[in-house]
Amino acid sequence: xxxxxxxxxxxxxxxxxxxxxxxxxxxxxxxxxxxxxxxxxxxxxxxxxxxxxxxxxxxxxxxxxxxxxxxxxxxxxxxxxxxxxxxxxxxxxxxxxxxxxxxxxxxxxxxxxxxxxxxxxxxxxxxxxxxxxxxxxxxxxxxxxxxxxxxxxxxxxxxxxxxxxxxxxxxxxxxxxxxxxxxxxxxxxxxxxxxxxxxxxxxxxxxxxxxxxxxxxxxxxxxxxxxxxxxxxxxxxxxxxxxxxxxxxxxxxxxxxxxxxxxxxxxxxxxxxxxxxxxxxxxxxxxxxxxxxxxxxxxxxxxxxxxxxxxxxxxxxxxxxxxxxxxxxxxx
Numbered sequence: 001x002x003x004x005x006x007x008x009x010x011x012x013x014x015x016x017x018x019x020x021x022x023x024x025x026x027x028x029x030x031x032x033x034x035x036x037x038x039x040x041x042x043x044x045x046x047x048x049x050x051x052x053x054x055x056x057x058x059x060x061x062x063x064x065x066x067x068x069x070x071x072x073x074x075x076x077x078x079x080x081x082x083x084x085x086x087x088x089x090x091x092x093x094x095x096x097x098x099x100x101x102x103x104x105x106x107x108x109x110x111x112x113x114x115x116x117x118x119x120x121x122x123x124x125x126x127x128x129x130x131x132x133x134x135x136x137x138x139x140x141x142x143x144x145x146x147x148x149x150x151x152x153x154x155x156x157x158x159x160x161x162x163x164x165x166x167x168x169x170x171x172x173x174x175x176x177x178x179x180x181x182x183x184x185x186x187x188x189x190x191x192x193x194x195x196x197x198x199x200x201x202x203x204x205x206x207x208x209x210x211x212x213x214x215x216x217x218x219x220x221x222x223x224x225x226x227x228x229x230x231x232x233x234x235x236x237x238x239x240x241x242x243x244x245x246x247x248x249x250x251x252x253x254x255x256x257x258x259x260x261x262x263x264x265x266x267x268x269x270x271x272x273x274x275x276x277x278x279x280x281x282x283x284x285x286x287x288x289x290x291x292x293x294x295x296x297x298x299x300x301x302x303x304x305x306x307x308x309x310x311x312x313x314x315x316x317x318x319x320x321x322x323x324x325x326x327x328x329x330x331x332x
Contacts, residue, residue, distance in 0.1 A: 001015065001043065001045060001295065002014075002015045002299040003015060004279045005279065006173050007198050007199045013046070013076050013280045015273055016269065016294060017047035017049055017076075018036070018285075018291065020050050020062065020063055020284060021051070021059075021204065032287065037067065040291050044295070045295065047076040048067065048078065049202070050063050050110075052085050053080075053083035060079060060106055063077075068111055078202070079106045080121035081119070081121060082121030083121055083332060092331050094120055094135075096134070099132070099135040100139070103139050103145065114143055117147045118136065121151050122153075123153050123154070123327040129160055129161060129164060134168065137168040140171070147171045147173045148170055149172070149176060149202070150176070151176035152325055153175060154325050155322070158194065162199070175199055176204060178203070181271045182208055182249075183319050185322050185323075200279035201275070201278045203278055205282075207269065211250060212253075245316065246317045249314050260306055262296070265290075267297075268297075269281050270302055271302065271307075271310065273300070274307065
């Protein structure tokens with residue numbers, strides 16, 4: 001495993017981090033989830049990402065159980081707040097009330113007295129940014145979170161938050177966007193802004209929720225047990241990639257991956273790590289062998305010629321529009 005600094009902070013994270021967005025507590029049974037986390041630890045992953053909303057809070061509980069007994073100082077545990085975790089009007093968003101109540105719930109479920117990174121899961125247009133950042137400052141000063149991050153925020157929103165964070169003297173260090181070889185919407189605005197401000201990207205869906213592994217083929221039914229067959233949420237999330245034009249282009253990457261001595265999944269993860277603003281790529285898994293496969297992308301350098309081939313093959317299906325980075329206009 002290789003490691004990188006998170007932003008300009010002193011916090012070091014593993015290049016590959018383990019996340020449980022669409023798996024723990026929903027698609028994957030608890031025993032399998034525990035085996036995946038054990039595989040991640042065995043492979044040298046120290047950074048684990050979750051959120052209070054995943055699987056209706058169950059994902060945090062499963063991760064907490066999986067990490068129980070591990071040396072806490074040797075782990076970087078990330079979670080998030082924003083999406084609904086209950087039926088009430090205040091059980092969502094980034095109000096002071098919801099942030100301060102949510103951090104308590106996350107810590108209880110994770111079985112820890114602090115998280116290393118507490119992230120705003122989307123931008124909340126119904127709450128003044130000053131209220132949100134002041135609440136995060138109180139979470140940091142209470143010792144319940146060591147660093148603050150955001151997720152899927154626009155460049156101008158990140159810049160405004162960074163200004164307040166500097167005034168409040170709290171460490172805003174990262175953004176967590178979707179980023180992969182066919183979804184590059186952060187490259188034109190978000191990445192340059194974060195480079196200027198000293199924030200890193202901790203990216204999710206580096207393999208486009210499985211599409212960049214090559215297991216989905218044009219004209220063929222998805223493999224049994226794959227995310228595209230998961231009626232608990234995974235199928236809906238992956239549907240936008242399940243197009244013939246995308247799948248046919250991904251198939252053309254197979255000789256490129258072979259040239260690099262990598263599987264398609266490893267090539268996809270290695271691709272995002274070529275961006276120096278990316279501190280870590282979050283991988284999920286339903287089986288331990290998927291973890292072991294993905295971690296082989298750590299430390300890989302792809303030469304310019306190979307990167308150019310990837311761009312040429314995927315160009316017709318790459319999404320680059322920065323406007324695609326968006327949060328709900330009002331609280332969900």
